[in-house]
Amino acid sequence: xxxxxxxxxxxxxxxxxxxxxxxxxxxxxxxxxxxxxxxxxxxxxxxxxxxxxxxxxxxxxxxxxxxxxxxxxxxxxxxxxxxxxxxxxxxxxxxxxxxxxxxxxxxxxxxxxxxxxxxxxxxxxxxxxxxxxxxxxxxxxxxxxxxxxxxxxxxxxxxxxxxxxxxxxxxxxxxxxxxxxxxxxxxxxxxxxxxxxxxxxxxxxxxxxxxxxxxxxxxxxxxxxxxxxxxxxxxxxxxxxxxxxxxxxxxxxxxxxxxxxxxxxxxxxxxxxxxxxxxxxxxxxxxxxxxxxxxxxxxxxxxxxxxxxxxxxxxxxxxxxxxxxxxxxxxxxxxxxxxxxxxxxxxxxxxxxxxxxxxxxxxxxxxxxxxxxxxxxxxxxxxxxxxxxxxxxxxxxxxxxxxxxxxxxxxxxxxxxxxxxxxxxxxxxxxx
Ligand SMILES: N[C@H](C=O)CCC(=O)O
Numbered sequence: 001x002x003x004x005x006x007x008x009x010x011x012x013x014x015x016x017x018x019x020x021x022x023x024x025x026x027x028x029x030x031x032x033x034x035x036x037x038x039x040x041x042x043x044x045x046x047x048x049x050x051x052x053x054x055x056x057x058x059x060x061x062x063x064x065x066x067x068x069x070x071x072x073x074x075x076x077x078x079x080x081x082x083x084x085x086x087x088x089x090x091x092x093x094x095x096x097x098x099x100x101x102x103x104x105x106x107x108x109x110x111x112x113x114x115x116x117x118x119x120x121x122x123x124x125x126x127x128x129x130x131x132x133x134x135x136x137x138x139x140x141x142x143x144x145x146x147x148x149x150x151x152x153x154x155x156x157x158x159x160x161x162x163x164x165x166x167x168x169x170x171x172x173x174x175x176x177x178x179x180x181x182x183x184x185x186x187x188x189x190x191x192x193x194x195x196x197x198x199x200x201x202x203x204x205x206x207x208x209x210x211x212x213x214x215x216x217x218x219x220x221x222x223x224x225x226x227x228x229x230x231x232x233x234x235x236x237x238x239x240x241x242x243x244x245x246x247x248x249x250x251x252x253x254x255x256x257x258x259x260x261x262x263x264x265x266x267x268x269x270x271x272x273x274x275x276x277x278x279x280x281x282x283x284x285x286x287x288x289x290x291x292x293x294x295x296x297x298x299x300x301x302x303x304x305x306x307x308x309x310x311x312x313x314x315x316x317x318x319x320x321x322x323x324x325x326x327x328x329x330x331x332x333x334x335x336x337x338x339x340x341x342x343x344x345x346x347x348x349x350x351x352x353x354x355x356x357x358x359x360x361x362x363x364x365x366x367x368x369x370x371x372x373x374x375x376x377x378x379x380x381x382x383x384x385x386x387x388x389x390x391x392x393x394x395x396x397x398x399x400x401x402x403x404x405x406x407x408x409x410x411x412x413x414x415x416x417x418x419x420x421x422x423x424x425x426x427x428x429x430x431x432x
Contacts, residue, residue: 002394007052008036008038009036012037033387033400038052039051043058046070046412047070057419061406065273067271067406067409069409070275078274082311088307110263110282110284112285112288113283117301118279124207126299127267130288135236139180142181142183145163147215148267152174155170159212159215163214186218186370206237210246211245218369243266245270248316249271250359258356268282276308336420337355349427363378363401390426
């Protein structure tokens, strides 16, 4: 049992003087769980080590990219090789970029051409600009609780850190910009149909997380993605899947591979950079051909396609293509799901467990969680108590109820069983 984090507390006290909230991304501040964060010294496999000498079983995985675990030997070898034989960045084409583009196009069913960028936010921003440029329309439909990065027109009923900190509609977003974003409840096709009946000819794109991960993990109801595909096709609107989280995670071909629905554009990030900053957007050739310099829709980036991120991504995808990888992730995740459900049940804690493959969330509510309203009904105080109890037992969860957790290939059955034992105690502690 971990009792104290004196070195982390000192580091955090200094950090808050240097950076807003002491962090470079809000959720890292641990405010929603009533703690200050442990400062990380290093990662190894499924484990994180903090500067106070504690080890944690990590279910954050740097918010998803580290599906192989920390410091995977093949990723490290690829990075070392690139560093020693190539360098860090040229701002000029490399064959490595061709290789990653080929790999993405082969894997993701709807992508015929792809552009690499530096983050998921860049990918979604660029996809929206392209959709607007392609259709000549301005309005965009997004779903309450979905998070597509922090561009102005996405910070409207946004999930993730924005929801965690109670700013799903951020100050600083011009009203005129917000007016072009139309919000619908996730998994609610009737509302989407009604929106299209009213304004269908003005809507450039519907953007959706095909499995929502930024209000906690919320799977699409049967028919939801298919319905979006049919409606958007009917109105000449582009369907954009934000697969920054789900790409190469819920299946090698992402959610579109798993559910068999093809969007017009897809946004990627996280796993395709193997833990380095990356993003990508891609889709049908005739749409992507509108991107500069082939077409008029402008988008650029100094570090886009840099060899380090690309080689870490390629090494990661190479391992993910090995036989049995997704079956292994499924079996580990199912074992954890079963154990946590049993532990919560034994303690009498009402928990709803949502999971798609190796991404999942335990919501502190007895009712099904299918959208923003049902996700935000989760008892965040109970979650915070559970989070603290788990952290003290060496289990590192996302410090917010409104984030998905991630399994990696580095986790073992023993790690899962240790996590379930910790959860059994944690559930008992929070009802005591
Ligand atoms: N849900 C976010 C990204 O996917 C969490 C990362 C962050 O906000 O720092």
